Amino acid sequence: MSKSSPFATFLIIGPTCFFLGMLFSLFPYDYNVLWAVPESREPYFNLLENHLKFLHASPPLIPRILNIVIGTGLLGFIVKLYKPSEANMLFDGASLVLYMIGVTVYIANIVKGLRVVSAGTYGQMELVEGETIPPPDPINGEMIGREDSLRVLAASNTILALVLVGVLVLQAGQWYAQRKEEAEIAEMDRIAAEKKNGSKKKQ
Template sequence: MAAMNGTRVSVVVFATSFLLGLLFTHWIADSLTLWKPPATDERLWMAARYYFVIAQTSIGFLYFFAFVAIGGGFTILWCLREGEAGNLMFDGGSIFLYASALAVYMHTVLPNLNANFVPISEFAKEIPESLKRSTLELASSHLVCSVALTGVLALQAGRWWSENNGDPDD
């Protein structure tokens, strides 16, 4: 049984780390908008061009990313099904954070990419207010997803630690 738990936790950690890696690749654009004030028109244009490229991603890649995300969520639910106190606490928190990250991504990031990042005229000096807002919202949503998925990793590490350093009488 312990080997099966280790495999499940490994799948959760793999899926979460993979999704975090995808979000971290956006750092090149997100850092221009969130972490380097002020968010000048030049930086926002650079970020918007990056997001335009991302919006053109092949559907095959999107299906693969969705497969990994669904697999990770399913595995957390599978771990939660055992009903042990540790599972309820760590995996319950993990599924909440994981589902929150997926919800933000599906309901904020994807619609924003599809609706606002169409071919962009680079000749305009000022970035349109709607594109500026969309770029900042996208970067903020990436940050929310990253923090939630980092919380999943922290909870899974806490679960591992509690299982391996539990009651000395065991």
């Protein structure tokens, strides 16, 4: 296993922890929306909706910083996967797959969900030039409402957090495997040196 670049690993772990911190700050909202007693959820829906509207109305600098952080993580993977060994492909390749799943969830669910919440167009599908049509629910023919949309957003945050934790676990596994390999090589070198010194003494 070739030794990976510590700086490239930092470029991956830094953004991953950054986004986990953001998701942790949303967890009090998400937890109550997803798992609170159904009869007591309405205040939490209102809190989450207001918070998401505030986030979506943040200055352009905020999404630009988020995009830079996402790009920093991708840069770390590019550096680590440049001329990789088979072992690096295993850990970093799997980490990259999880990272891209996280990016996909962010773009497809969270960003789109923020726009829907901010506009209040729950259960509507964008067509051409802002035209909308309410898609029927596949089960009972009703529109997907406000509560379902907010719960989907909360579930997307939870899924994204699990995916990012998976990235950290794989990076930690790579670090452990490298240290274990280095320790085994050092032990083999020590035994070889002792045998060599023993044969010299006999001569």
